[in-house]
Amino acid sequence: MKKSSEKTEKLKLNAAKFLKIIPERLKKIKDASSEEIKALRSYKPNLLAAELHPQIQHTTVAEIKKLTDDVTLYTLKADGGRLAPFGAGSYISVFAEHNGVSFSRPYSIASSPGASADGVYEIAVKRKDDGFFSKLIHDSFAVGTKVDVSAPAGDFTYEPLRDAKRVICIAGGSGITPFRSMILSILDGTEDFELTLLYGAKRESEILFKDELTAAAEKDGCVKVVFVLSDEEKDGAEHGFIGAELIKKYAPEGVYSVFVCGPQAMYRYLEGELPKLGIAGKYIRKEVFGQISDPCGEPDYVKPEKEEFELTVRQGAGEKHIKCAYNETLLSAMERSGIAAPSRCRSGVCGFCHSKLVSGECYTPGRCDGRREADKLYGYIHPCSAFPLSDMIIDVPYKN
Ligand code: FES
CATH class of the missing domain: 2.40.30.10 (Translation factors)
Known part of the structure; x- marks a missing residue:
């Protein structure tokens, strides 16, 4: 108990320090001469940063x-x-x-x-x-x-200090795209790890890049490709769903990582399957794309009595009143109403839509709540993954 209140105090102190930095910085920029600002623009590290993160x-x-x-x-x-x-x-x-x-x-x-x-x-x-x-x-x-x-973002990338040298990549449907990039980078020597792809689709005709993936596996011993079809049986492909048994069949000896990218139904199925592999949690990586379209399936969600709420959106000096259904995210409601709100991942993780909750209540599913503890403490929300539980007022930054 004592420990958690110490932690909260520490968080408050850090957040207070952090909140002070921004106005101080803005003031320095405002007070600077145009010569000083010009010099900053041509400062080499700033030029490099702008090139890497435009x-x-x-x-x-x-x-x-x-x-x-x-x-x-x-x-x-x-x-x-x-x-x-x-x-x-x-x-x-x-x-x-x-x-x-x-x-x-x-x-x-x-x-x-x-x-x-x-x-x-x-x-x-x-x-x-x-x-x-x-x-x-x-x-x-x-x-x-x-x-x-935008600039490239996300951390669904191979990291040799964190991930095992051998990786099982599980793709579903168009979730193949990040793995295609990884395979191409193994072929051209940019990445150095062993990749076994288990690629699930309903039918053979729905497999993307089939010939290219097959050719990559023939060309480079570090790439293996297994197609898994759920709705038809074909020579050279597995039949069924990608579960623990199939993963074990193709898993290498010893330590390996598992990367997953696919539809939400695939994540839900694998939630019950991956623990059967007995590998450490740090070796399991999931791409998190995808707004949760309906909170009703979430285990801790209690559906509010009202079906629709009033959402007041403050942006700068302006204020708009819009409607938000209980099962749509605050971000979707804003976009539907023509409010330009910032967003990137739309999965609650990147923090780009970070907004202040002025009043009211909302629900954020645990599996897409990427807020820092300090954000929660000071009433910040991610509208891309928040569903209304009451009428609400939120402060939203301008889109840039
Ligand atoms: S858009 Fe990434 S957290 Fe909301």
């Missing part, structure tokens, strides 16, 4: 390739020069406008990290019937379309 990168759709009936591969080419480098497995936020409002969604980069030096990123987009953004991309992107993207 806020926005301007690209053009250079090529479009249909991979299956509902998945399309888009090649984005930098409008001049290179694109920011990244580790295989990273994602970018892709921006698109609808009715004058800018929206964004995260997509894993499917191409090799090496291609960014030539100014190229590739993303594969699956058209979802109930997915507003994927339809927007499929319907409006053509060769020559100008597309803004």
Whole structure:
């Protein structure tokens, strides 16, 4: 008990110190002469930081390739020069406008990290019937379309100090994209680990990059590929779902890591399967994309009596009143109402949508609550993963 109150006090102290730094910095910048500001802009580490972590990168759709009936591969080419480098497995936020409002969604980069030096990123987009953004991309992107993207982000990357040298990668559907990037980077020598891919799809016709993956496995002894089909039986492919038994069948001797990227149903199934492998939790890594679309399936969620709440959104000196259903995130409600709110991962992890809860109550599912303890203590929320439990007032930063 004593320990936890000491921890809380320490957190309060650190947060108070941190909160003081920002106004002090802003004041220094405000008081600085234009010469001093100019010098800062050309300061070498600042130039390098801007190149490595640009806020926005301007690209053009250079090529479009249909991979299956509902998945399309888009090649984005930098409008001049290179694109920011990244580790295989990273994602970018892709921006698109609808009715004058800018929206964004995260997509894993499917191409090799090496291609960014030539100014190229590739993303594969699956058209979802109930997915507003994927339809927007499929319907409006053509060769020559100008597309803004964020800097690469995320930590679903191979890290030799943390991960085992041998990795089982479990992909479901379009969740293959970060693993394609990893395989390409093993082939071109950027990454050095052994990768066994277990790739699940319903039917053979739904496997993305099938020939390319098969060729990669034939070319490099560090890459193994196993296709797993749930709805049909085919020679050379496993039949069924990817569970503990199948993973053990292909797992190497000794220590190995498991990386997972796929639909939420796959994560839910694997939650019961992965513990059967008996490997340490630190060796299990999951890509976290995906807004939880309905909180009702969460174990600790209690559905509120009301179905819809009033959400007051303060941005700077402005204030808007909108409606938010009990089963939609605050971010979705804002976007639906034309409020430009910041976002990146949309999974509660990156903190980019970080906003202040002024009043009211909301529910954040534990598995997508990436807030720091200090944020929770001082009433900050991530609107991308928060569902209303009452009328609410929130302070939201401007989108940049
Ligand atoms: S967008 Fe990443 S935490 Fe909300």
